[in-house]
Amino acid sequence: MQGGHFQGGLVVQRGQDRRKSFGEHRLAVPRILAQYLGMADSSRRRAILLARLSDNREDVDLTDEGIPSGLDDQLRRMQDKADQLGWDVWKVIKNPRLSAYKRRKITLPDGRREYRVFRPDLREALADLAGGRANALLCLDLDRAFRDPKDLQDLIDVVDHSPHDIVVESVTGSLHMEKGRDNFDAEIRVLVANKASRDTARRVAAARERQALNGQYGGGKRPFGFCSGPPKTVPDGGRTGDAVCAWHGGRDCRSGITPIKTETDVIADCSHRLLQGVSLRALAAELRGKSVPTVTGAKWSAETLRDVLLRPRNAGLIVYRGEILEGVSAPWEPIVQRETFEAVRALLTDPARETAPGAPPRWTGSGIYRCGLCTPPGSETEKPVTCHVTRGGTNPRYTCREYSHVARNAYRTDEVVFAHVMYAITHPRAYELLAPAAPDVDVAVLRTEKATIRKTLERMAEDEVVGLRTRAQVLAATRKANARISEIDELLNVTVTEDPLAEVVNAVDPVKVWKDMPLANRRIIVDRLCTVTILSARSGRRFDVSSVRVDPKHSLGATPPGFQAAIG
Numbered sequence: 001m002q003g004g005h006f007q008g009g010l011v012v013q014r015g016q017d018r019r020k021s022f023g024e025h026r027l028a029v030p031r032i033l034a035q036y037l038g039m040a041d042s043s044r045r046r047a048i049l050l051a052r053l054s055d056n057r058e059d060v061d062l063t064d065e066g067i068p069s070g071l072d073d074q075l076r077r078m079q080d081k082a083d084q085l086g087w088d089v090w091k092v093i094k095n096p097r098l099s100a101y102k103r104r105k106i107t108l109p110d111g112r113r114e115y116r117v118f119r120p121d122l123r124e125a126l127a128d129l130a131g132g133r134a135n136a137l138l139c140l141d142l143d144r145a146f147r148d149p150k151d152l153q154d155l156i157d158v159v160d161h162s163p164h165d166i167v168v169e170s171v172t173g174s175l176h177m178e179k180g181r182d183n184f185d186a187e188i189r190v191l192v193a194n195k196a197s198r199d200t201a202r203r204v205a206a207a208r209e210r211q212a213l214n215g216q217y218g219g220g221k222r223p224f225g226f227c228s229g230p231p232k233t234v235p236d237g238g239r240t241g242d243a244v245c246a247w248h249g250g251r252d253c254r255s256g257i258t259p260i261k262t263e264t265d266v267i268a269d270c271s272h273r274l275l276q277g278v279s280l281r282a283l284a285a286e287l288r289g290k291s292v293p294t295v296t297g298a299k300w301s302a303e304t305l306r307d308v309l310l311r312p313r314n315a316g317l318i319v320y321r322g323e324i325l326e327g328v329s330a331p332w333e334p335i336v337q338r339e340t341f342e343a344v345r346a347l348l349t350d351p352a353r354e355t356a357p358g359a360p361p362r363w364t365g366s367g368i369y370r371c372g373l374c375t376p377p378g379s380e381t382e383k384p385v386t387c388h389v390t391r392g393g394t395n396p397r398y399t400c401r402e403y404s405h406v407a408r409n410a411y412r413t414d415e416v417v418f419a420h421v422m423y424a425i426t427h428p429r430a431y432e433l434l435a436p437a438a439p440d441v442d443v444a445v446l447r448t449e450k451a452t453i454r455k456t457l458e459r460m461a462e463d464e465v466v467g468l469r470t471r472a473q474v475l476a477a478t479r480k481a482n483a484r485i486s487e488i489d490e491l492l493n494v495t496v497t498e499d500p501l502a503e504v505v506n507a508v509d510p511v512k513v514w515k516d517m518p519l520a521n522r523r524i525i526v527d528r529l530c531t532v533t534i535l536s537a538r539s540g541r542r543f544d545v546s547s548v549r550v551d552p553k554h555s556l557g558a559t560p561p562g563f564q565a566a567i568g
Helices: 031-035 069-086 119-129 149-159 184-213 261-276 278-290 304-308 338-348 410-425 441-467 471-496 510-516 518-528 563-567
Strands: 002-008 010-013 019-021 048-050 086-095 103-107 113-117 136-139 168-169 176-178 385-390 393-398 406-411 530-534 548-552
Touching: 002 385, 019 103, 048 069, 048 119, 069 086, 069 136, 086 119, 113 149, 149 176, 149 410, 176 385, 261 304, 261 338, 261 518, 278 304, 304 338, 338 471, 393 410, 406 410, 410 510, 410 518, 410 530, 410 548, 441 471, 518 530
Parallel strands: 048 086, 048 136, 136 168
Antiparallel strands: 002 010, 002 086, 010 019, 103 113, 168 176, 385 393, 393 406, 530 548
16 A cells, blocks of 8 residues: 655655645645644644545556556645645545555554455544544545545544534535535435446446457566566657567567567576476576566565466466466467476475575585585484585685584595586486486377366256255365375376486486586585595595595496596
């Protein structure tokens, strides 16, 4: 919620640090100063101006203060009316982004939770009126101030039961209220306005449903991966042909539908690498390092990337009210396969998924290489004590994370480990390193079976409502159905998860691919191929190669002596 109020000669807009002088709204500065100095005419009413604009579009014309021009116009007209009535403006409350119709669950002063229209601007005005700080309320129109009968009734109660005289007026004359006056006309007007809002909400919902069923884009902020189309308006004096899409340079683009290849490549790459084991933090850090922009221009974070990868539109799916519309084709090409998206969603929404705070590792062995004193070679443990990188002088060193009692030069340690990796990926039998091939499954058949199971569960739930099935029957069937759906998901996920080693093992030049590979993928391969343990070193100034023990996790054997020197 954004809004503002005026007190002490300033109009303050909530949520921003901007202020506007009273004179810019034609409020008489000498009269206000006299009022606050106790010299104002006590017979003049102290009025609150209540302005609201519910338009949520991003292209609303703004004043220099950042307020929609329609709201600025409201304030000007209300000030003119206050001058006509001979009222002193005591406070201005303005909200450029606030609905007077939409409800949400809020906590009432007595602690009860009810669905009410969220109107902090109105609550502020009612509190000032009830407390006697102001004795008049002025709005542009009843329709601008009220769309909910409960809100109007709250104002009626304050006016009727306050010990002091209160007057409510509007610029258009649609609202006039004072103690003892019949407010039937205002109540009827609010009911009519409320019905109009309900009718509009139904039409908008129906239109969005038609768009979804027809595979059309519903509008809004452009989604990452798709352009917003050519500008809808042409600058004064400009030509239509000059107003082109900022991403494609033409006027044939469709907002939210025409893809931006550089962005869709990011989505596809991050989806596949996430399934290979790369963390969201590492992927987001790479995007920041490459200066890949987000839609809003903010820096990439794990949370932002997660939201992008969880969008069903990545798989060419249409969503309406949070549900995927099966059988509805999107007007854009899928960025990833349906199975890839489902696997990503299952991974990112898994309740058992563990996330670590902080920045992603910047060294290959951080959190992977073991401390040989805390976790001796051959130790069977699920949580070995690992090393992280610290700086001793100018040289980074791998140091025991718990006790800092082993320390090895990070560059030289990685050289030893990389030599083992080079040996494995260039071995004549390197193909043995690859994971077993995915089972040959009929994706279409499994997907159809999954959809059929879900529809059957829905029918059984309906049968329970009408008494054709018992709850115990439905629960038992649901357990078996969910178990089968989990099996289908596992089979589908296996078909889309690529082995990270395949990229280097199948390459013409595995060494070059390894050297060009992102750090996050290197870490996965190192952890996949070997167990690295940092041991106590022999005394001496030279780096002790024997203090870095590399135990292979494959059957190709240990690195032969001199292999590191041979590959340079």
